[in-house]
Amino acid sequence: MTFDKIRELKIKGCFLWVLLVFGCRTSYEEPKILLDEYQLENGFTLQVVASEPHLKAPVAIDFDTRGRIWVTQIPGYMNDMQGSDETNPVGNIKILEDLDRDGVVDHSKIFLDSLVMPRALAHVYGGLLYAEPPKLWFVEIEDDKPVHKVLVDSIYAAEGNPEHQPNGLLLNIDNWIYNAKSNFRYRRKDGVWEKEPTTFRGQWGISHDNFGRLYYNDNSRQLLGDHVLPNRMVRNPYLTPKAAVDQMLTKDQRVYPLHATTVNRGYAEGVLNKDSILVNATAACGPLVYRGGTFPKDYEQNVFVCIPEGNLIKRNILRFTGDSTIAQQAWEDREFLASTDEGFRPVNLNNGPDGSMYIVDMHRGMIGHHAYLSPYLKQKVKGNQLDTLINFGRILKVQSGTNVAEPLPDFGTLSTEQLVILLQHKNGWIRSRAQHYLIFKEKGEAIESLKNLVLQEGNPLAKIHALYALEGLDALSFDFLVDVAKKGSADVVIHAVVLLEAYVSKENSRNAELLFKDLIERENSGIDLYLGSSLGLWMGVDKERFFPQMVTLLSRYPNKPIFHEAISSGLAEHELYVKESLAILPDFDDVQFMSLLTRIIEQREKGTMNPIFTRASLAVDNRTHGAKMFFEICASCHGINGQGIQGLAPPLMNSEHVVDSERLGLIILHGLEGPIEVNEEPYNFNLAMPGLIRNENITDKDIADIISYVTNAFSDNPKALTEEKVGELRSTKSRSGSEYTMKELLEYSKK
Structure with a gap:
């Protein structure tokens, strides 16, 4: 689409808004945005729920317990070729409201103003966690105003290009908050903020599935992820995992734009096809695992990915094998959502309280940082006048055609029992929010109900949420987790095995050995993987009991790198013992595993650790x-x-x-x-x-x-x-x- 056409559509939208505001004399501002240039997969509907004048360069959103949208905006980003306002305090965080309850934002108010490039936010612990580089802040909320501001991390991010600085602030099922472009995670325990190393992940945007695995990407690789739960493979500081984390889940980087788009390296061979259409992703960002529960069943836990340079959003279907995750693009010739509006710049996606998927559309002509703009792109941007497209912003909502939005429960008025029941909700946003609410409100009276939920038949997702609600309330015990592991389905068993590590002791070793023996007999690759990652810790209190079980798993998965890393990750300082013990076994010949042990031992002797344990913060790119x-x-x-x-x-x-x-x-x-x-x-x-x-x-x-x-x-x-x-x-x-x-x-x- 030409810029003149873009401008024509925007003028029409503004004209309709003027008619609405002044002609109809309504008290609410609800601009009408035309979506004629957008093509969405059949069976779904697309709606603009927020736009200018309420928005300008939005980059991230979150929802509060009333379902209102909170948005962080960076209008100083690339409003000219030099990014002249990048260091000026023109950013803000807004609360968007729909006062007449017709599904369209008609009111907005500033929560925090005069910020420099704020790029992430999360509603957690009854307040707002937000990033304004280089700092990470937490503020409590009273009457929609910030109070009691706390500095969580003074070196969260180096100041500079938001394309290459930490972002995300994703609260995962395990009660930790994760980021893209970062190797740290955060949580608050007993009023104190904790920070610890984690795997370095992605570039812009991060998401998790129902199990708790993390997904992310970078410019040219549209979908990356971890095959395992967070921090399983980084407990041994001298092991740097290569097979289990930061994996490209699909090699297919093809994109299918509706028109010729303006991209930074369009002059390079292979970037565009003969019709000047983009071939592969060059600015992928903002992945989302859909967990809303209202799309058709085969869309559940699909991963949607923003491709802002192509004005589209793509869909990937996940397949879980037990010890790995495999992704495949849903179609080879089209996208889930695509537009000929070159202002459409999806940069983040969110699961909503109503089960819909929300799209943060920065709606800006230039999204590439001035440090990276090629002469080719500068010329194209000037020619298309894209550098003048700066005072816009949209939030779009995708609904299934059969979706009937349920009213959002008022978390503040729900009883403890009602909160526990919400852990069984079909919408992952509701489940996660109920879990978190139980924890930060310290609902100790929920403990027995949570335990009953974990032990009852069916609904493994609810059981996982209940387990981590109990973990957040410090209400787990060794005997209870053993009982869960004996009775649960594979996914529940895995989480129980992980949580059992908090109870490693000589006293518990006998019962742990018996439990692990039963679990090994199930011959389930997923359970085996996590069991293998725990055995090293239990060996620390009783080598004779758990070394034979380790040998069993090694023999079951010979020369398989992800199992090697899992077992090595829990060994701590026992690599030499394991290596020498395996060397004298007549039938053990796994050369790859022995080589990995040798490398870890050498790294320990040199003091060479996994970089995540030595890097205090990310430097400016x-x-x-x-x-x-x-x-x-x-x-x-x-x-x-x-x-x-x-x-x-x-x-x-x-x-x-x-x-x-x-x-x-x-x-x-x-x-x-x-x-x-x-x-x-x-x-x-x-x-x-x-x-x-x-x-x-x-x-x-x-x-x-x-x-x-x-x-x-x-x-x-x-x-x-x-x-x-x-x-x-x-x-x-x-x-x-x-x-x-x-x-x-x-x-x-x-x-």
Whole structure:
């Protein structure tokens, strides 16, 4: 769709809004947004539930217990080619309300204002957890106002590009809060916030399934995930798992846009087809495991993925094998939702209290950060006037055609017994909220009902929620979990085995051994995987009881990496004992497992840990850092768009001196004097460009980051240099020992 058509539709929408507000004299503002350009899978309906003027550049939402939408907005993001307002306090968190209860937001109010790029929020513990880099905050809520602000983490995220900083704040079934682009998780226990390492996951957006596994993605891989529950494979700090977590669940990255879209590397071979249609995902984000319970049965636990660069949302179907998860795109020639409106920028998806799927549509012309924009994209954006599409924002709702929305229960008025009953609800949002409500409200009177729910027949999902409600209330016991593991279905057994680790002791070892013997006899790969991950901990109190069971599982799954990692993850400091004990067994010949043990032992001796245990926070990504330094040091002469400044400095855009990254490194480090040609155009300035080598505060990494940004921003062939190469170039002097000349640069390039 052309920009003129986009603008025409938006003008029509605004005109309808004016008629509604002033012609009909209603007291509510409900803009009418046309959806003619949207194609949705048959059997579903699409509705705009919130839009401008209530929204501007929304990026994440959550719902409170009244069903109201809370939204975080970043209007300072990419409102021009340079992202000029990125560091200005123009962001906010709003409460959206539907006062006339017709399904469309007609009122909004600011909850928190004057924020700098807030990018995530979550309603937890009766308050609001939110991220405003570099900090993570929690505030209590009184009369829709923030009170008692608490700093949860002072280094949650480095300031910079929101594409590459932690986000998500997903409360999982295990009572921990997880993030994308982060290796930390959080929870509050007895009023104190806890933070601990976890697997590093994805880029933008995170979701969980009914079992508690996590799903995420990055730009070019539309669906990643863990085959196992969180933190199962990272309990041994000297093991860095490779088979169980951060796995590409499908190799199929194909996308099926309805039209030719504007993408950053559209000039590169294979990015677009012969009709200029995007072939594979380049900006995938915001995955969602649908758990709403109102879509047709074969949609339950499907994963929907945002593809904002293609103006579409795709659907993946999951298949669980017990020790792995496999995804497959639902269709090979179409998408679940696609549009020809190039302003449609889905960036996040949510399960709603009514069982619908909610789409956060940033509705912005430019969604790529200025640090990454190629010259090709800049030209396309200008030509289509997409850089003028900045004052919009939408939240859309997808419903099944047969969906009848149920009234949201008022959690504040429900009895304890009613909250327990809600753990059996078909809607995963309701189940999760009821579980959390029982915990943070400290509903100790629910303990017996929760135990009865866990032990009764049927509904394994309700049992899992009840187990973790009991865990959050500190109401579990060894004997109870053993009873659950004896009677439960496979998924329930697995969670019981995981929770039993809190009760590892010599006293409990005999009964644990008997339980594990029965579980091994079930020959269920899922149970075996988690049992294997626990045996090492139990070996810590009784090697003779649990080592034979470990051997049984190793023999059952020979040369299978995910089982090797599971067993190794629980070994703690017993790798050498296990290796030596296995070596003397005549029939044991699993070379891969022995090799893994050897590697872990070597890592322990060297003190080389899994990076998640040594990284305090995520650093600013290199091109964002390079862009910041370019604007501070270089833009005053070369222009913010690399266009050069008459009489002062030549252009960088498409310059042959930028394409050659080593030549560029020499210029930045040592400077340049005398005449120079750029694309056969001569430039002869009286002033020499000074090099940065004399500035002791600028490191090799700084120089490498500037090169990463400049070659990306001003050429169609970005090439980075390593810090080591920059170090070499520092000592590569010109003949004068001062600035280089163009002749010397050309001679260097020919070497």
